[in-house]
Amino acid sequence: MAPVPAAPDAEPTSNPAGLALARVYAVFPAAIRFSCGIAVATVALAVREPPVQAVPLALAVVVLTIWSFVFYRQTIDNGIRARIVLVDCALTITACLAMRVLVSPEVMPGGVSWVAVLASTSIITAQFALRVVHGVLLGLVIAAAYCVGAILAGQTGEAVSHSAVLVLQSFLAAGLVYLTRRSGRAADSVFTAYQSAHRETVIARAAREAERKQNRDLHDTVLSTLTMVGLGGVASQSAMLRARASSDLRTLFDPARRAVLDPAAKVSLDERLRLVVERYEGYPLTAALEPCRVPSVVADAIAESADAALSNVVRHAENSVAWLRLHHTRDAVVVEVIDVGPGFDMAAIPPYRYGIRESIMARMTSVGGTARIDTAPGNGTRIHLEWADVS
Template sequence: MPNHSLRRPHSGPPDRPWLRPEPISLAPVPEPPDAEPTANPASVALARVYALFPAAIRLSCGVAVAVVALAVRTPPVQAVPLALAVVALTIWSYVFYRQAVDNGIRAWVVLVDSALTIVACLAMGVLVARTVMPGGVSWVAVLASTSIITAPFALRMAHGILVGLTIAAAYCAGALIAGQQEEAISHSAVLVVQTFLAIGLVYLTRRSTRAADGVFAAYQRTHRESVIARAAREAERKQNRDLHDTVLSTLTMVGLGGVAAQSPMLRARASSDLRTLFDPVRRPVLDPAAKVSLDERLRLIVERYEGYPLTAALEPCLVPSAVADAIAESADAALSNVVRHGEGSVAWLRLHQTREAVVVEVIDVGPGFDMATIPSYRYGIRESIMARMAAVDATVRIDTAPGNGTRIHLEWANVG
């Protein structure tokens, strides 16, 4: 047993830290998303709008047309053709609505709708009273406008223009047959303008949607690449930690004289290092959230320091597997620092649990150090302890000063 400083007794670890600096903690590394976002979300949303918008327009138009058509039955309106037209168009309005809502807007749906509208336009002479025909306020005029507006939602641009112009021509013919030349010219021109406006609106929305999906696809690629790069960096950091905390740490201990060449601690550490680095297949793969015994994990760490003056007080404690790994490996790194740099020291490892947190402390009465003087490139405390604890949302507090020993306080507060 090495000789210890006479500045304080060593029957047990100090109950209070010798210094009280602010806690040192790092933000956790963000996890990648659980699932890929929907591909082409703008197109999916637009398809839904393209189904609901025409469906709502066509159903409301069908109801309004039926009411208006039946309200004005003055000559030359013929009752039988009007009744047949109203029944057929009302039933079709419901079929159009159900098809669009259930299956999306389809080309055959708007083509059937356009055909019925063309028939109604050609039969205006027996379906619409002459008194309401001028000015484009008749129910057939409303029906024609509705079919022209809904057609581009399911058709290509050229086909939508062709359908719109055909409906406008049918309206013009129907108005001429009914003896309404002025209406034939004026409202047909309005229907032609509506055709190109509807086509332009659909073109702009589709173009904007493609642009939005292109931006989103680029974001997905960039995000995926960043997640892969982050995962690669994390894997590299873990490999570096394992290498630092096993072979390099053990060789440094031997080189600094912290452990004898034939000591039981060296044999235990060498065996553990080889298992960690070269036999990963035999290591059990656990769910990171599965509860494991932290005290058992820490007892395995204590075995690595056989022959060293280390006292362990470990209360039974269950924590998630990922938390147990981080705390146990951080404690091991802290104890390795004690052996390497605290010649002639003794150490304590304590584990206790409260209602609020799980706390592990590594305490030694060695020479201590000044945190401000540690270079940024030093790997031990920054990566092997602080980064490990930060990865599981845990915190680290280091209480130390030159000549006053060291207390490393590891705390995980997500208990319960």
């Protein structure tokens, strides 16, 4: 039988929502951490009233500024990582515990000091790299460190109020990250299910098309030839029978001998139709074929449709004559199969009959062409095959 075409490759399964979310989880924390580092350095150096100590403050500003750049580069290049977040939180906890010598008392109330901003930033960025439970726990540790640092600095009210704010931030940030992760997983799950269904559809469509092609080949070769012999349309020792039998065997059992061409490669349609004419040696068939080149897949469809039409002529229009014509314009290629046989009533053809419906009409439709049957009882038959995508 004809070789079964391989199913087209489906798009590889991926997680586009997860990949997009991972990118956001890298860019957003990196951006806010870097901007916070620059702002913290500027604000910290602007307010240095006692008991702020210059050396610890300068050291903290230098370390945190350098770390902000390292955090940014590592996160942008490699994504948000737990080890980067843990180092960041360790530096923040250290700054919180040392608030007594790093932050002036008059700017500490209200959570407006640079250490308070640093603590909030670290809590938020930590949620992007850690699991929800771990992120919340780390946020609580930072809030506790801020509380202890504020108490050591003599700011008990600030210790309670802003620590509570940091705890709330921990839960809110963790909840937001959890929802976005869950939404991303749901979107990827839907996309994966779509890909799987799409691939199954593609495979099923390819299998159906392969089955239809094999049925057409079988119908148009051995079954057609045997039917012609059975109806007396072909003599058992005729040259036409020998030519058809040889061609049928090559088509069905030796597909490897047929050239495999790029479907878009241009071939000579008139040469393909001359091969069809050879199958009807001895039958009163007149061919008028203008030179014409079309894509190989189109040439195959038109030639096989014309062959099926001529087979119908031999089987059903006994003692008739037939014409095969090929002409083309700048806009279309037209092939006509004409006979002066008895004709038939198209409306009376049963739906299970395969020849015209599949071997001609469906075959032409598969390459973007059309097939029109003009016939009536007693008036012969004209089969008009047209492919209009000529360039």
